[in-house]
Amino acid sequence: xxxxxxxEFTALVQRQSRFVFRVAYAVLLNAHDAEDVVQETFLKLYRxxxxxHLDNERAxxxxxxxxxxxxxxxxxxxxxxxxxxxxxxxxxxxxxxxPEQTLLLSNQQAMVRSMIDALxxxxxxxxxLSAFDELNSREIGGILGIPEGTVRTRLQRARQVLHQKLTNxxxxxxx
Numbered sequence: 001x002x003x004x005x006x007x008e009f010t011a012l013v014q015r016q017s018r019f020v021f022r023v024a025y026a027v028l029l030n031a032h033d034a035e036d037v038v039q040e041t042f043l044k045l046y047r048x049x050x051x052x053h054l055d056n057e058r059a060x061x062x063x064x065x066x067x068x069x070x071x072x073x074x075x076x077x078x079x080x081x082x083x084x085x086x087x088x089x090x091x092x093x094x095x096x097x098x099p100e101q102t103l104l105l106s107n108q109q110a111m112v113r114s115m116i117d118a119l120x121x122x123x124x125x126x127x128x129l130s131a132f133d134e135l136n137s138r139e140i141g142g143i144l145g146i147p148e149g150t151v152r153t154r155l156q157r158a159r160q161v162l163h164q165k166l167t168n169x170x171x172x173x174x175x
Contacts, residue, residue, distance in 0.1 A: 020065045026128035027069035041065045063143045123158035
């Protein structure tokens with residue numbers, strides 16, 4: 001490869017590695033395994049030079065990462081508890097809240113993350129790709145190999161399940 005190609009590939013990795021990580025994490029629910037998928041995804045792209053003329057870079061990378069992660073998935077045991085890693089935890093939105101507010105916010109985020117992680121894969125993957133990776137139904141359908149209408153149905157169902165779980169928790173807290 002030429003120096004210009006190396007620079008372009010490095011820019012691609014820097015630009016899209018977090019996105020590829022989120023796709024892999026949505027499948028594997030493990031930060032270390034997701035990091036392995038990121039490395040394998042970019043290594044495959046580098047070796048076959050298939051990254052140079054992509055029409056939709058994010059959709060292509062998501063599809064490659066998703067396939068690699070799914071191939072690894074059966075060999076990995078499913079977590080039994082909340083599947084949160086320090087690498088996947090979200091930072092508080094602002095440094096202004098008090099320590100108590102920060103702790104409450106962190107607990108709420110962990111609870112929502114564990115609810116998302118507990119969704120069946122058929123509902124979790126479209127939700128993560130839509131909400132966190134900002135892909136549309138057509139792109140998600142292309143990545144997962146399902147019709148666009150099915151993606152919309154699964155997104156709606158995932159949101160309904162999460163809403164019901166949050167409503168149940170709220171009702172038990174204030175009952």
